[in-house]
Amino acid sequence: MISLHLHGIGVIGPGFADWPACRDILLGHIAWNDQRLRIPPSTLLPATERRRCNESSRLAIAAAEQAFRGSDIRPADVATVFTSADGDGAITHKLCESFALAEPEVSPTQFHNSVHNAPAGYWSIATGSSRPSTTLAAGRDSFAAGLFEAALQAMAEPGPVLLVAFDLPLPHPLNLMQARDHGFAAALLLGRERHGDSLAGLQLVLESAAAPSPLPGVFATLADNPAARALPLLALLANGSQAMVNLGAIGADQLGVQCQP
Amino acid sequence: MHPLSISGIAIATAAGLGLEQTYAALRDRRSGLRPNDFESFPYPTWIGRVAALETSAITGPLADFDCRNNRMANLSLQQDGFQDAVARARDRHGARRIATLIGTSTSGIFETELAYQSGAGRDAALASRNYDRTHSLFSVSEFVRRALHLEGPAATVSNACASSAKVFAQAERLMAAGICDAAVVGGVDSLCLTTLHGFKSLELLSASPCRPWDAGRDGISIGEAGGFVLLEKTPAAHQPGLHRPGVAPNGVASSGVASGGVALLGYGESSDGYHMSSPHPEGAGAVLAMSGALARAGLQPQDVDYINLHGTATVANDRAEDAAVYTVFGEATPASSTKGWTGHALGAAGIVEAIVSVLCLARGFAPGTLNTRERDPALRCRMLLENEQQALRTVLSNSFGFGGNNCSLLFGRID
Numbered sequence: 001m002i003s004l005h006l007h008g009i010g011v012i013g014p015g016f017a018d019w020p021a022c023r024d025i026l027l028g029h030i031a032w033n034d035q036r037l038r039i040p041p042s043t044l045l046p047a048t049e050r051r052r053c054n055e056s057s058r059l060a061i062a063a064a065e066q067a068f069r070g071s072d073i074r075p076a077d078v079a080t081v082f083t084s085a086d087g088d089g090a091i092t093h094k095l096c097e098s099f100a101l102a103e104p105e106v107s108p109t110q111f112h113n114s115v116h117n118a119p120a121g122y123w124s125i126a127t128g129s130s131r132p133s134t135t136l137a138a139g140r141d142s143f144a145a146g147l148f149e150a151a152l153q154a155m156a157e158p159g160p161v162l163l164v165a166f167d168l169p170l171p172h173p174l175n176l177m178q179a180r181d182h183g184f185a186a187a188l189l190l191g192r193e194r195h196g197d198s199l200a201g202l203q204l205v206l207e208s209a210a211a212p213s214p215l216p217g218v219f220a221t222l223a224d225n226p227a228a229r230a231l232p233l234l235a236l237l238a239n240g241s242q243a244m245v246n247l248g249a250i251g252a253d254q255l256g257v258q259c260q261p
Numbered sequence: 262m263h264p265l266s267i268s269g270i271a272i273a274t275a276a277g278l279g280l281e282q283t284y285a286a287l288r289d290r291r292s293g294l295r296p297n298d299f300e301s302f303p304y305p306t307w308i309g310r311v312a313a314l315e316t317s318a319i320t321g322p323l324a325d326f327d328c329r330n331n332r333m334a335n336l337s338l339q340q341d342g343f344q345d346a347v348a349r350a351r352d353r354h355g356a357r358r359i360a361t362l363i364g365t366s367t368s369g370i371f372e373t374e375l376a377y378q379s380g381a382g383r384d385a386a387l388a389s390r391n392y393d394r395t396h397s398l399f400s401v402s403e404f405v406r407r408a409l410h411l412e413g414p415a416a417t418v419s420n421a422c423a424s425s426a427k428v429f430a431q432a433e434r435l436m437a438a439g440i441c442d443a444a445v446v447g448g449v450d451s452l453c454l455t456t457l458h459g460f461k462s463l464e465l466l467s468a469s470p471c472r473p474w475d476a477g478r479d480g481i482s483i484g485e486a487g488g489f490v491l492l493e494k495t496p497a498a499h500q501p502g503l504h505r506p507g508v509a510p511n512g513v514a515s516s517g518v519a520s521g522g523v524a525l526l527g528y529g530e531s532s533d534g535y536h537m538s539s540p541h542p543e544g545a546g547a548v549l550a551m552s553g554a555l556a557r558a559g560l561q562p563q564d565v566d567y568i569n570l571h572g573t574a575t576v577a578n579d580r581a582e583d584a585a586v587y588t589v590f591g592e593a594t595p596a597s598s599t600k601g602w603t604g605h606a607l608g609a610a611g612i613v614e615a616i617v618s619v620l621c622l623a624r625g626f627a628p629g630t631l632n633t634r635e636r637d638p639a640l641r642c643r644m645l646l647e648n649e650q651q652a653l654r655t656v657l658s659n660s661f662g663f664g665g666n667n668c669s670l671l672f673g674r675i676d
Contacts (some may be wrong), residue, residue: 002438052537070501076534085399088421092370099301099454102397111459112537112663115366116398116419119617121664124532132530134427135396136587137417145416151433173384174373179390252357252412 001152001205005198006259007073007160009191010066010187011223012039012059013236018066019234025218026231026238031216037168037183044075044126052109053122056088058250060166061121063185072196073160075127078154080120080162084136085226086178087116089170097146108198121167131159143186143229144248144255146195150190151204157235162192165227167258186230200237205244206253213245233257262433262557264524264675268443269491272616275309275484284620286649287408287628293603294482299523301378305468309328309484309604310452312337318608326404328369329485330451335403337449337487345408346491347445355357356443361406361415362431364424364448366608368417369395371453396564401649405489413441413630419608421662422571426611428444429492430528436494447489448612455485456607460573463538471574471605473598473630474583476637478574483561484604488612490619492525497659523619524656524675525559526635529553533665539577540661544585547659550667551589554657558671562590563672566653567627568642571591571619571661573605582659583640590642597645601631611668618672620655625652 011022015035025032039058042050047168053061060082068075090153091114098104112118117135122135132153138145143165152165166185190202213232215223222228232245236259247253272279276286276292283413286293294307301443311333319327319335338344350359373396376386394400402417414435418424425448432444450456460481467480531549555562566591571582585597599617605612621627631645636644655673 070344085397087398087564089294090371095455095458096370096374099374100377102456104457104458106462108538109461111455114455114459115421115663117421117662117664117666118531118537120420121537121666124534124665125536128532128534130534130549132430133532133664134418134431134530135420137419138415139393139397139399139403142399143415146317148414149431149434152431152440155438156417156434173387176384176388177390177396248520251360251414254574 001203002155004154004190004192004202005152005194006188006200006202007191007195007198008067008071008189009199010026012063013184013211014182015065022234023238024059026216027137028236041052042126045122049125052207053111054088054091054118056166056168057119059168059183059185061123062161063166064123066166067162067187067189069104071189074131077131078160078162079131079157080123080133080164081146082117082120082152082164083115083142084166085137085139085182086144086170088113089174091169093127093171093174139248141224141248142226144250148255149249150252154190154192163188167225167227180224182225184222184225184228186227190256195218203258205256206250207246209254212254262527263492265433265436265492266522267490267522267619268350270616270619271340271343271490273311273337274486274606274613276602280620284624286602290631292470292631294604294619299452300454304419304461306466306632307482308452309482311485315356323404323407324557325391325394326387326400329371330369330401330449331404333476333487334401334449334486336448337489338408339396344409344490350443350491350493351410355471356410358413358442359411360413360435360441360444361402361411362418362428362434362444362446362620363402363405363607364418364428364611365398365401365450365454366419366421366424367453368398368401370455371451374454405445405447407630409445411445420666421664422607422610423554423660423662423666423668424510424611425647426615426660426668426670427530428523430530430668432492433528443491443493445489445491448609450606450637451485453561454482465575467574469543470657471571471600473574473577473600474637474640475564475633476635478579480575481573482537482604484606486603486606486609486613488616488637490612491656492556498521522675523672525670527554527671529557529560529669531667535665538663540581541665542581544581546665547582547585547661548588550669551585551657554669554671555606563656565594565657567656568594568596568655570596570599570659571612571659574600579640583642586642592641592643593646594643595627595649596642597628597630601633614658618658620643620673622653622656622674627653
């Protein structure tokens with residue numbers, strides 16, 4: 001079992017732009033109209049990088065920034081784990097379309113935005129961080145893989161670790177291979193030690209369970225987004241529930257998580 | 262950190278299939294690079310192409326995974342008795358106690374690129390593809406996990422050209438936390454239009470074989486490769502495949518496989534926080550990665566006998582890495598780049614050069630950089646241009662990637 005403290009939360013999805021809005025929907029205080037994903041502009045990225053930045057990086061960074069709201073933890077001091085099943089399909093599409101032309105035209109910005117760790121790169125530029133950063137992919141279990149790696153890093157090293165999970169719909173025709181309706185990102189600022197007003201304690205265990213917990217009913221239509229596998233955990237936090245939920249496979253096991261207020 | 266022993270290895274690059282061919286190519290200074298003959302890429306460049314991939318489809322229960330990148334993984338897995346070494350580890354620890362951590366930058370994107378070139382048949386070609394098992398970044402890890410019958414934690418690390426160095430760090434954390442007893446770490450990347458056109462757009466693709474540290478260096482040569490290392494918590498009894506049977510590392514005949522072995526002693530990870538595709542000019546992040554590896558191993562710079570550089574042969578990368586190596590090691594420690602043999606294997610570069618480092622330790626030699634004619638007088642670290650036979654105790658391997666991502670690994674003999 002791994003015990004962690006949760007210092008901050010960021011969430012962006014269709015029709016909600018931050019954790020308070022997402023929590024209100026989870027608690028049934030407001031209705032959810034599943035709308036277009038709106039990504040709040042970054043306050044940390046320099047203007048030139050903001051212009052070059054691709055959509056998945058904008059999504060991931062916006063969620064990451066929110067996780068530091070109201071905290072005195074400096075982003076530059078925090079190691080990061082980014083996780084995404086599919087990265088940026090829009091860039092993949094533009095590149096593949098270009099290669100099919102008689103004279104392909106690829107821009108340097110398109111190419112560096114195509115790497116899976118582009119959001120992590122922009123984040124370290126925005127925050128001036130030299131702390132380690134790992135970007136993972138584990139298909140539909142990408143959120144669990146990211147949370148597990150962030151927890152192991154928090155155990156191994158002093159100082160907090162930021163987890164950022166993000167996935168976007170793939171554009172046509174890539175959506176013929178992998179269909180998804182909505183984008184979603186979640187960021188969790190985690191640490192081994194309690195820090196100021198930590199939001200909750202998290203206990204992670206590997207459970208021999210067959211399947212992950214279903215998404216909270218109101219958000220059932222986000223089930224095909226791997227980053228939205230954060231929602232069962234977010235629902236526990238919203239409700240102050242101490243139940244156990246399973247977030248995805250870690251090998252033959254499921255990653256189970258429980259919260260203490 | 263507690264050293265992790267290396268109890269299995271597999272490698273396949275353009276320079277050779279398996280450790281013996283790789284060692285022979287290094288010893289004889291025979292490059293695996295050839296003039297570009299890949300697909301529709303129209304520009305002059307040299308590539309490290311593993312032509313065997315084109316005739317070695319994946320068949321049997323994992324046939325769904327067939328694509329160039331998983332063929333690269335499959336071909337690599339068949340080298341050096343690796344599958345037998347993993348089977349023995351499975352017997353020792355159980356399949357659930359062994360992780361599968363694989364680095365890649367582009368996974369199976371190549372067949373998607375080809376599908377886009379099918380004109381009116383494009384959408385049908387895409388719709389018929391198995392996304393999870395071919396295109397997806399995770400497909401290569403899932404393929405390797407299934408091929409080796411492992412059930413421990415599995416993930417793909419995709420940190421551009423540092424990907425398959427960082428898997429060693431992840432494996433160490435899993436074992437330190439008591440989650441696993443062993444890990445298969447590796448890297449697989451294969452030729453595709455994304456990386457060829459991408460590096461061309463950055464004007465970082467050389468028209469001739471790459472020449473690290475040369476005064477006239479003008480960019481990289483891209484290669485494809487796969488490699489795997491079996492890391493274990495406890496020292497294994499012997500090291501299959503690392504030593505020539507009956508020949509000790511110093512070249513003197515001995516009665517059997519050399520006792521003792523090679524271990525991961527330390528790792529260091531950092532970010533530059535500087536630029537998406539250019540390194541920090543003084544290599545500040547690289548300094549942190551190398552110092553971190555030394556600190557974790559409890560070693561001093563003078564304890565390192567040889568440095569296998571990232572050494573891509575772009576003007577800016579070599580300059581930044583040279584500055585960083587000089588800052589940490591001064592000008593005494595011999596260093597070289599082996600990209601001239603394999604090309605830059607991108608997401609697989611970390612594992613390929615980790616394995617080359619282990620080979621250098623096991624066989625007692627340091628390769629001199631290939632293709633480099635005139636050392637850049639502005640660069641200061643001690644660059645080897647000829648092979649040197651000498652017993653080595655400790656070797657550092659550097660991997661640096663886009664997004665300003667750095668990882669250094671320290672390997673050493675533990676006999």
